[in-house]
Amino acid sequence: MSSPEDPGMDPVTGHADTDEGPSGPVGDGGAAAGDPDPASDGNNDLNGSDDISGDAGDGLFDESAGAAADGTLAATVASLDPSSEEAVAEAVELAQRLEAERDDYLDHLRRLKADYENYKRRVETQRADQRAQAALDLVRELLVVLDAFDAALSHGNEEIRPLQAQLVQTLEKQGLEVVGEAGVPFDPNIHEAVMHEDGDGEAVVAEVLRTGYLWNGRVARAAMVKVRG
Numbered sequence: 001m002s003s004p005e006d007p008g009m010d011p012v013t014g015h016a017d018t019d020e021g022p023s024g025p026v027g028d029g030g031a032a033a034g035d036p037d038p039a040s041d042g043n044n045d046l047n048g049s050d051d052i053s054g055d056a057g058d059g060l061f062d063e064s065a066g067a068a069a070d071g072t073l074a075a076t077v078a079s080l081d082p083s084s085e086e087a088v089a090e091a092v093e094l095a096q097r098l099e100a101e102r103d104d105y106l107d108h109l110r111r112l113k114a115d116y117e118n119y120k121r122r123v124e125t126q127r128a129d130q131r132a133q134a135a136l137d138l139v140r141e142l143l144v145v146l147d148a149f150d151a152a153l154s155h156g157n158e159e160i161r162p163l164q165a166q167l168v169q170t171l172e173k174q175g176l177e178v179v180g181e182a183g184v185p186f187d188p189n190i191h192e193a194v195m196h197e198d199g200d201g202e203a204v205v206a207e208v209l210r211t212g213y214l215w216n217g218r219v220a221r222a223a224m225v226k227v228r229g
Contacts, residue, residue, distance in 0.1 A: 132216060139176065139215045142167075150211060179212035179223040181205070186229075190214065192222040199229035 149164035168178065179190050186193065186203040190212055197206060205225045212223025 132218070135174070136215045136218060136220060139171065139213070139220050142171070143213060143221055146211070146213075175216035176220075177214035179214060180208045182208055182225075186225070186227050190219060190222055191225045191227075193227045194224050195226035197226065197228045201229050203227050203229040 146164070146168070149160060149167070152160050153164065168176070172178075182205050184205050186205055191205060192212075194209060195207075199206075204227070205223075206228035207226040208223055209226060210224035213220040
């Protein structure tokens, strides 16, 4: 008995009647999916050849640069060859010239340093003198107040003595010295003789008419005195 024909089978070939070929579906006039593209392979080959030629070009450039550098170095070494008397003479002359320039620079630097140190000392001295002079000027302005205290005390105003003593003590801590002692040898540097009386021996201060003052060893005002001798 014969079985009915399978409508899905080809009666001639015995294979299933499908639209796919043996290797997969085939499009209209196209190649099977997954097959390599010959044109693409050609492009890949060309790209590969470009990379190789680029690497080769870099290698040739590096070799050329290295050869040029080696040639320059060799020429430099040859020009400085110690065996050449001319090169040695030039090197000695250059060393002597550089040593002389170094000594000149060092000498100039030492002079500049010494000048700067002298300038610093001079400026510091000037500033100290200015401060001392400013303080001396201030003390001289205060002498009028001290004279007023002395005049009041000479008239019997003893109640102001503590104030006078406090002011004098404060100034003495800063460098004030009172010149008002009688019976001491006359010193023209700190005494101003306005009166004189006869006497034997060297000149001495017989009486202090106005008190004098020193400020840190400098005369703020000479003492007005009467001299005997």
